[in-house]
Amino acid sequence: MSGGVLFEFVQMGQVMRVAAIDEATGTEVFIVAPVNATRLQMERVAMAKLRRKLGEQQPIPSRPSGRYA
Template identity: 45%
Template sequence: MVTKRAGGGQPPLLGEVLFEFQRHGNILRVVAIDPKSGTEVIMVADPRQSKTVIQRLAARKLAYVLAKNQAKTQR
């Protein structure tokens, strides 16, 4: 999955992404993990949304965090 972010920077390419879903009442806790770097992001989603949409949003957040971390290391 390739996502573009505002600002024109090149996002990192996401290969495999691991997802974990936990339902807590009327919210869904989603963890997206990049197995190569061990980076993980956590988000809360509406469980009424489709799994595909939730995974896309979590992967997008993961790509943002990876790009942010990559920019920090390049400074």
């Protein structure tokens, strides 16, 4: 991805529909997440799906120790 990524969040009841759009290509993917997930969690999942769709492989970042939200 050479350009940026736009995120769109739309709440639908108890779920959040998140779109990730690659600015350079216009490629768009959607995920559905529970509304109690953090924005960062939703963005990470959507970004991973967008990277897969664009054929990019990037290492998964290591999780910090401690409690997970």
